[in-house]
Amino acid sequence: MDIALVYLLLIVFGILVYVLLDGFSLGVGILSPLLKNRDNKAIAMKSLSHIWDSNQTWLVFGGVVLFVGFPIVYSFVLSNLYLPIILMLVALIFRGVAFEFRFKADRSQAWWDLSFSLGSIIATFCQGLILGALVGDMSSTKTLDDPVDWLTPFSITTGFALLSGYGLLGACWLVRKTEASLQVVAKKLALKLLFLMLAFFVVVSIWMLVDQPAVAERWLSFPGSLVLLPLPLLSFFFSYRLWSVLREEQEPGLKPLGYAMGLFMTAFAGLVVGVFPYIIPGRLTIWEAIAPDKTVYFTLVGILIFVPVVITYNIYLYRTFSGKTSMKDGY
Amino acid sequence: MFDLFATLPDTAMLSRMQFAFTISYHIMFPTITIGLSLYLAFMEGMWLKTQKPVYLQQVKFWMKPFAITFGMGVVSGVVLSYEFGTNFSKFSEVVGPVLAPLLAYEVLTAFFMEAGFLGIMLFGWNKVSPKVHFAATCIVALGTVMSSFWILAANSWMHTPAGYEIVNGQFQVTSWLEVIFNPSFPYRLSHMLLASFLSASLLFAGVNAYYLLKGTNKEFAKVGFSTSMFVILILTPVQMLVGDFHGLNVAEHQPVKLAAMEGLWKTEKGAALRLFAIPDQENETNHFEILIPKAASFLITHDVNGEIPGLDQVEEKDRPQVAVVFTAFRVMIGLGGLMLLLGLSGAVARYKKRLFDFKPLLYLSVAMIPAGVIATLAGWYVVEVGRQPWLVQGLVRTADVISPLPAATVAFTLALFVVVYSSLFVTYIYFIRKLILKGPPSLDEVQASLINPLLDGHDDLPATLNPAQVDIGYSQELSEYLNKQDQHKQDKGEK
Numbered sequence: 001m002d003i004a005l006v007y008l009l010l011i012v013f014g015i016l017v018y019v020l021l022d023g024f025s026l027g028v029g030i031l032s033p034l035l036k037n038r039d040n041k042a043i044a045m046k047s048l049s050h051i052w053d054s055n056q057t058w059l060v061f062g063g064v065v066l067f068v069g070f071p072i073v074y075s076f077v078l079s080n081l082y083l084p085i086i087l088m089l090v091a092l093i094f095r096g097v098a099f100e101f102r103f104k105a106d107r108s109q110a111w112w113d114l115s116f117s118l119g120s121i122i123a124t125f126c127q128g129l130i131l132g133a134l135v136g137d138m139s140s141t142k143t144l145d146d147p148v149d150w151l152t153p154f155s156i157t158t159g160f161a162l163l164s165g166y167g168l169l170g171a172c173w174l175v176r177k178t179e180a181s182l183q184v185v186a187k188k189l190a191l192k193l194l195f196l197m198l199a200f201f202v203v204v205s206i207w208m209l210v211d212q213p214a215v216a217e218r219w220l221s222f223p224g225s226l227v228l229l230p231l232p233l234l235s236f237f238f239s240y241r242l243w244s245v246l247r248e249e250q251e252p253g254l255k256p257l258g259y260a261m262g263l264f265m266t267a268f269a270g271l272v273v274g275v276f277p278y279i280i281p282g283r284l285t286i287w288e289a290i291a292p293d294k295t296v297y298f299t300l301v302g303i304l305i306f307v308p309v310v311i312t313y314n315i316y317l318y319r320t321f322s323g324k325t326s327m328k329d330g331y
Numbered sequence: 332m333f334d335l336f337a338t339l340p341d342t343a344m345l346s347r348m349q350f351a352f353t354i355s356y357h358i359m360f361p362t363i364t365i366g367l368s369l370y371l372a373f374m375e376g377m378w379l380k381t382q383k384p385v386y387l388q389q390v391k392f393w394m395k396p397f398a399i400t401f402g403m404g405v406v407s408g409v410v411l412s413y414e415f416g417t418n419f420s421k422f423s424e425v426v427g428p429v430l431a432p433l434l435a436y437e438v439l440t441a442f443f444m445e446a447g448f449l450g451i452m453l454f455g456w457n458k459v460s461p462k463v464h465f466a467a468t469c470i471v472a473l474g475t476v477m478s479s480f481w482i483l484a485a486n487s488w489m490h491t492p493a494g495y496e497i498v499n500g501q502f503q504v505t506s507w508l509e510v511i512f513n514p515s516f517p518y519r520l521s522h523m524l525l526a527s528f529l530s531a532s533l534l535f536a537g538v539n540a541y542y543l544l545k546g547t548n549k550e551f552a553k554v555g556f557s558t559s560m561f562v563i564l565i566l567t568p569v570q571m572l573v574g575d576f577h578g579l580n581v582a583e584h585q586p587v588k589l590a591a592m593e594g595l596w597k598t599e600k601g602a603a604l605r606l607f608a609i610p611d612q613e614n615e616t617n618h619f620e621i622l623i624p625k626a627a628s629f630l631i632t633h634d635v636n637g638e639i640p641g642l643d644q645v646e647e648k649d650r651p652q653v654a655v656v657f658t659a660f661r662v663m664i665g666l667g668g669l670m671l672l673l674g675l676s677g678a679v680a681r682y683k684k685r686l687f688d689f690k691p692l693l694y695l696s697v698a699m700i701p702a703g704v705i706a707t708l709a710g711w712y713v714v715e716v717g718r719q720p721w722l723v724q725g726l727v728r729t730a731d732v733i734s735p736l737p738a739a740t741v742a743f744t745l746a747l748f749v750v751v752y753s754s755l756f757v758t759y760i761y762f763i764r765k766l767i768l769k770g771p772p773s774l775d776e777v778q779a780s781l782i783n784p785l786l787d788g789h790d791d792l793p794a795t796l797n798p799a800q801v802d803i804g805y806s807q808e809l810s811e812y813l814n815k816q817d818q819h820k821q822d823k824g825e826k
């Protein structure tokens with residue numbers, strides 16, 4: 001198989017896992033201000049204390065795989081999107097340290113709740129900006145020397161879209177990890193966010209189809225559209241299942257999170273399909289950007305050995321802490 | 332009007348300052364956690380082996396400062412993995428094919444492991460068996476060491492590049508073994524690992540000395556103080572020896588850096604060792620020198636009349652900032668001397684059976700809590716500033732590979748990092764201080780915390796913990812707890 005394609009798939013995989021896992025962690029932070037009383041906020045945060053670090057590591061994984069496979073893209077994207085990236089990293093610092101300090105603090109708990117939620121919100125918004133900047137820029141005839149315009153109406157829209165999406169994942173995570181009144185709140189939030197996210201989903205899709213002939217060409221031409229038809233159908237199915245399971249009375253367990261992740265995956269797949277084979281949309285294809293053979297094969301060996309191991313012990317980790325979160329959890 | 336932007340340094344300087352600041356900040360935390368994780372693994376292993384609760388008390392106490400420090404390391408480390416691209420885009424493009432895989436292996440074999448098993452280590456006490464928990468602690472410790480392995484391989488390669496060829500202006504690898512095990516790597520790795528063990532030992536010794544001085548938590552403090560003083564006594568001389576080998580390696584591969592470390596402007600035979608001086612880059616000379624004649628030549632060439640190439644071996648534009656390298660080197664060596672003194676005083680006090688009550692030793696230990704971290708930072712300034720103006724020694728100039736960003740943008744983010752990091756550092760110290768003042772949990776608390784509240788009964792508990800078999804020496808709290816467990820069991824039986 002074509003090594004450039006393999007690396008594209010690896011990066012897509014890395015980003016997807018990051019978005020799904022840190023997506024719900026950041027989502028909990030986004031929703032934290034809506035949980036009103038301090039105990040609820042504490043429980044919501046405690047449900048993540050053992051895994052936020054693992055989840056965030058996928059961001060570093062995505063970054064280094066990009067660095068290995070497509071160094072030119074790594075350097076282009078990071079230097080062109082300098083400010084949103086640095087702001088995202090600083091926001092992630094506030095989010096991360098909140099986990100350590102919140103439960104050792106006495107008087108400053110409210111500040112760490114704020115640090116947790118504000119950090120999560122800004123980091124998510126920046127990720128949305130970055131996504132929108134890269135995808136929204138693709139129809140132009142720019143070269144690698146032109147700067148990327150990252151603050152546009154489109155990128156701001158994708159920023160808010162991602163806030164609603166991560167919020168949905170976070171709410172579904174809370175449905176799984178909490179009980180009683182907090183779970184009821186989480187279910188209600190998840191329902192609202194589902195509709196909000198779908199609205200953004202439709203707006204962003206139409207915007208791309210109208211604004212970018214290359215995307216419209218791929219999605220609306222025959223027989224291409226027939227091959228791609230399962231994607232919108234699947235997202236409709238996941239949305240419907242999520243909607244109905246959230247309205248049921250009994251304990252939904254992991255189902256809402258599963259359907260919400262399914263919805264995310266179809267949206268993500270749709271995005272990748274629209275952009276392929278570009279790695280910097282509109283400017284550089286994967287074959288132009290791939291790193292030298294010695295570099296990519298050496299790293300591929302490590303990825304093929306260790307990623308399955310990482311996934312195995314992460315599953316073990318989730319199973320070890322699979323119950324509902326209680327106020328007593330901690331160290 | 333006064334133009335603020337006109338006074339800014341250029342982008343290259345600002346990017347260098349930002350990287351130097353963020354990496355200096357980051358390195359303090361791993362320096363502590365690498366050593367501390369090994370202490371934790373050791374103490375937990377001792378607990379499993381001897382079942383003496385005092386070891387478990389050590390683990391339970393040190394886990395908290397460890398967790399905070401680890402967290403600070405994680406959040407400040409993520410920044411670095413992106414900063415190569417944001418601020419040194421050309422560098423990532425040109426050198427990426429060599430360095431990126433090393434970072435990828437660091438993520439695969441260290442970051443994921445540390446992050447995952449830290450969760451078990453901190454929160455898994457009542458969810459996994461003691462053996463699995465011990466395994467998690469060991470894996471976290473292994474992860475921290477693996478992480479240093481890869482990151483120091485990458486760093487060493489920038490000092491002593493090997494196993495590469497340059498194709499169309501981009502570096503490509505010819506041999507991965509040569510890239511990883513490049514000439515300075517073994518010295519740098521061992522020097523850094525030892526620095527980390529020593530830094531953690533000094534923290535350990537200082538905190539325990541504080542308890543001994545205050546007269547609280549005495550039994551707890553004795554175990555920690557005795558262990559760490561022993562480690563300092565053994566490791567300081569070993570570190571000095573490794574440092575000496577590392578220095579000879581620098582003399583061989585980076586003679587300009589060595590000349591800067593020695594403050595040697597002109598190539599000399601029988602060069603003197605400068606104990607103190609204020610180097611003057613412009614006039615290429617030193618002020619206020621204090622010398623030991625011929626000593627530098629003797630130390631480096633093992634011949635009193637040996638020749639050491641001075642800074643004049645290269646043009647002015649190829650020299651580092653001598654004052655920084657020269658001073659940082661002396662700070663590191665000076666602190667190393669103090670560590671040796673501390674270790675030896677500890678040995679004497681132990682011999683005289685006064686290890687735990689010889690006050691000057693205890694005060695010295697407290698004062699030296701930050702000595703390891705400061706010496707480590709100073710050492711890094713020697714090697715990194717000493718390599719300038721090169722990013723990859725002799726091949727890539729720092730100024731040529733920075734991202735073409737507006738100076739004002741980098742100035743803004745640098746200011747942001749300074750403000751955020753400084754306030755976080757104050758917060759970090761505040762919480763560490765709070766944990767230390769609070770002291771370790773009592774032995775009863777430690778034992779009670781071990782009992783799984785989900786267990787229906789406690790017939791299988793070790794005899795020492797079972798109040799049915801032991802009737803003295805237990806606190807009210809623990810007895811009440813166990814009685815409640817009994818009650819709970821009976822209630823269940825009735826249903």
